[in-house]
Amino acid sequence: xxxxxxxxxxxxxxxxxxxxxxxxxxxxxxxxxxxxxxxxxxxxxxxxxxxxxxxxxxxxxxxxxxxxxxxxxxxxxxxxxxxxxxxxxxxxxxxxxxxxxxxxxxxxxxxxxxxxxxxxxxxxxxxxxxxxxxxxxxxxxxxxxxxxxxxxxxxxxxxxxxxxxxxxxxxxxxxxxxxxxxxxxxxxxxxxxxxxxxxxxxxxxxxxxxxxxxxxxxxxxxxxxxxxxxxxxxxxxxxxxxxxxxxxxxxxxxxxxxxxxxxxxxxxxxxxxxxxxxxxxxxxxxxxxxxxxxxxxxxxxxxxx
Amino acid sequence: xxxxxxxxxxxxxxxxxxxxxxxxxxxxxxxxxxxxxxxxxxxxxxxxxxxxxxxxxxxxxxxxxxxxxxxxxxxxxxxxxxxxxxxxxxxxxxxxxxxxxxxxxxxxxxxxxxxxxxxxxxxxxxxxxxxxxxxxxxxxxxxxxxxxxxxxxxxxxxxxxxxxxxxxxxxxxxxxxxxxxxxxxxxxxxxxxxxxxxxxxxxxxxxxxxxxxxxxxxxxxxxxxxxxxxxxxxxxxxxxxxxxxxxxxxxxxxxxxxxxxxxxxxxxxxxxxxxxxxxxxxxxxxxxxxxxxxxxxxxxxxxxxxxxxxxxxxxxxxxxxxxxxx
Ligand SMILES: Nc1ncnc2c1ncn2[C@@H]1O[C@H](COP(=O)(O)OP(=O)(O)OP(=O)(O)O)[C@@H](O)[C@H]1O
Ligand SMILES: [Mg+2]
Numbered sequence: 001x002x003x004x005x006x007x008x009x010x011x012x013x014x015x016x017x018x019x020x021x022x023x024x025x026x027x028x029x030x031x032x033x034x035x036x037x038x039x040x041x042x043x044x045x046x047x048x049x050x051x052x053x054x055x056x057x058x059x060x061x062x063x064x065x066x067x068x069x070x071x072x073x074x075x076x077x078x079x080x081x082x083x084x085x086x087x088x089x090x091x092x093x094x095x096x097x098x099x100x101x102x103x104x105x106x107x108x109x110x111x112x113x114x115x116x117x118x119x120x121x122x123x124x125x126x127x128x129x130x131x132x133x134x135x136x137x138x139x140x141x142x143x144x145x146x147x148x149x150x151x152x153x154x155x156x157x158x159x160x161x162x163x164x165x166x167x168x169x170x171x172x173x174x175x176x177x178x179x180x181x182x183x184x185x186x187x188x189x190x191x192x193x194x195x196x197x198x199x200x201x202x203x204x205x206x207x208x209x210x211x212x213x214x215x216x217x218x219x220x221x222x223x224x225x226x227x228x229x230x231x232x233x234x235x236x237x238x239x240x241x242x243x244x245x246x247x248x249x250x251x252x253x254x255x256x257x258x259x260x261x262x263x264x265x266x267x268x269x270x271x272x273x274x275x276x277x278x279x280x281x282x283x284x285x286x287x288x289x290x291x292x293x294x295x296x297x298x299x300x301x302x303x304x305x
Numbered sequence: 306x307x308x309x310x311x312x313x314x315x316x317x318x319x320x321x322x323x324x325x326x327x328x329x330x331x332x333x334x335x336x337x338x339x340x341x342x343x344x345x346x347x348x349x350x351x352x353x354x355x356x357x358x359x360x361x362x363x364x365x366x367x368x369x370x371x372x373x374x375x376x377x378x379x380x381x382x383x384x385x386x387x388x389x390x391x392x393x394x395x396x397x398x399x400x401x402x403x404x405x406x407x408x409x410x411x412x413x414x415x416x417x418x419x420x421x422x423x424x425x426x427x428x429x430x431x432x433x434x435x436x437x438x439x440x441x442x443x444x445x446x447x448x449x450x451x452x453x454x455x456x457x458x459x460x461x462x463x464x465x466x467x468x469x470x471x472x473x474x475x476x477x478x479x480x481x482x483x484x485x486x487x488x489x490x491x492x493x494x495x496x497x498x499x500x501x502x503x504x505x506x507x508x509x510x511x512x513x514x515x516x517x518x519x520x521x522x523x524x525x526x527x528x529x530x531x532x533x534x535x536x537x538x539x540x541x542x543x544x545x546x547x548x549x550x551x552x553x554x555x556x557x558x559x560x561x562x563x564x565x566x567x568x569x570x571x572x573x574x575x576x577x578x579x580x581x582x583x584x585x586x587x588x589x590x591x592x593x594x595x596x597x598x599x600x601x602x603x604x605x606x607x608x609x610x611x612x613x614x615x616x617x618x619x620x621x622x623x624x625x626x627x628x629x630x631x
Contacts, residue, residue: 022370117599134420202407205402206409206473209394211393211394213391216425225411
């Protein structure tokens with residue numbers, strides 16, 4: 001197990017190298033940061049200075065190598081729009097993003113799984129029909145639209161919650177709900193399917209024939225077996241979660257990495273864009289590793305070499 | 306005369322499926338005596354497993370007992386509450402299934418699955434349950450029990466898994482063990498070992514066993530009595546010896562003819578009973594077997610034959626042996 005984790009971690013740099021190459025190419029393809037960042041009254045000296053600072057006077061391959069060299073030192077360069085290093089700027093926003101993503105994911109998991117279990121237990125009854133339809137409807141609802149509806153109703157009409165911003169727990173509610181809504185429907189449907197399939201397994205009959213109640217078989221035999229299918233799905237959806245986090249942060253002016261990223265793309269703050277993309281890539285890679293390790297702990301049949 | 310442990314009277318199990326309604330078990334009556342082995346044979350779909358699940362009161366959702374009674378040691382199982390029935394399962398009737406791979410939960414250790422009924426049903430402490438579980442593994446002749454306790458189902462062979470299932474079934478000292486084709490999924494050598502083990506444990510624990518099988522050879526060797534099911538009904542019942550010497554139902558005759566002789570080298574050339582098992586949705590009128598029966602005459606398509614007693618504990622439901630006056 002420890003060996004497996006180490007081997008997976010050893011592959012992390014390769015993943016990050018690919019991410020680095022992709023970000024580098026996309027950013028260089030989409031315009032010269034000097035043109036966007038310096039205003040109309042720029043002096044030739046400013047242009048030269050910035051060009052040199054960003055190494056834009058070098059050939060592309062050399063630029064990439066310089067970029068990689070700095071990367072090894074965790075150095076993305078200085079932010080163009082904020083004072084301080086790009087890595088530092090991103091680091092300062094990371095907490096807010098993890099808070100939002102964590103809250104949204106927890107909410108989606110708890111409600112989604114509970115809904116899925118209810119659907120499976122009362123399969124083809126009113127409860128199942130109601131929850132499943134809400135889930136399917138939820139799947140097709142765009143987040144920004146849901147966000148606007150929530151703000152309109154809970155913030156502007158009822159004045160229960162703030163419209164946006166960062167602060168106490170009340171600020172977290174609407175963003176977390178909006179983010180959770182992206183993943184929850186799928187968790188419900190996946191859980192429902194997994195539990196229904198497991199209900200017809202022979203070991204369920206064995207459990208009942210030992211004298212266990214229906215509820216106990218569900219809780220102690222079926223649900224533990226349903227965890228892995230849900231985790232597999234979660235692993236695939238970490239990317240969706242992070243993308244959703246970016247949208248949600250933007251809707252609610254949540255000061256996280258996602259909003260910073262959108263903002264920095266607009267301002268062509270290349271170092272910050274790169275650092276943000278990296279932070280998100282690392283979060284996704286590490287989350288997937290955690291998911292894989294959890295699955296191995298749950299199911300002894302999984303052996304990854 | 307041994308005391309009657311299980312008594313089933315006029316049991317009918319009805320299925321309600323999307324394709325329609327049908328009776329999988331029809332008007333079945335039989336007794337199991339304490340400490341004896343009753344073999345149940347019949348082709349696939351004849352209602353053997355459904356009968357077993359009805360005894361456990363664990364029928365699938367689509368099925369229900371539409372008439373009849375099941376008495377276990379004098380108690381009517383149909384009248385028990387859910388909670389009362391739960392304490393019957395495992396403690397009074399236990400069950401071993403056909404496929405020992407899927408019968409065990411793949412993500413839990415053997416020890417955990419074996420200790421579960423001991424702590425929940427018998428209320429043993431974890432330490433006591435662990436000790437008892439290791440004893441049980443020894444009882445089913447599993448070498449090095451402490452090691453197997455920590456193993457997971459996929460790490461064991463089919464035969465070992467079935468031994469574990471037997472240990473689980475015996476854990477609460479049931480009076481009746483239902484073994485539904487316990488060796489069908491195993492290779493021949495392992496089959497013999499498992500059956501010998503079952504027979505031995507049955508003797509030692511003075512347990513009654515309902516042994517469901519396709520294989521008349523298994524019945525010949527391990528059962529005291531046998532009943533033959535066809536299309537949801539019992540067509541013949543007999544002490545084992547008499548069944549093989551004097552089969553009374555044409556279906557039984559057919560089954561015996563299809564049995565491979567012990568030293569047969571060419572099992573490919575086994576005769577089979579002509580025709581197919583009657584579809585549950587289109588049961589022939591009269592005797593369900595008559596479309597396939599070499600002796601059938603006109604009345605067989607009209608009259609539902611009733612069991613006729615032919616000797617001690619031997620009866621058959623076939624018009625050749627006479628019609629029971631209504
Ligand atoms: N869950 C179910 N839903 C619908 N029909 C079922 C179900 N279980 C059993 N049946 C039907 O009930 C009848 C009896 O089935 P049963 O499983 O008792 O046969 P069996 O004698 O045990 O056969 P086998 O030797 O194949 O195990 C069959 O017609 C079968 O199709
Ligand atoms: Mg069966």
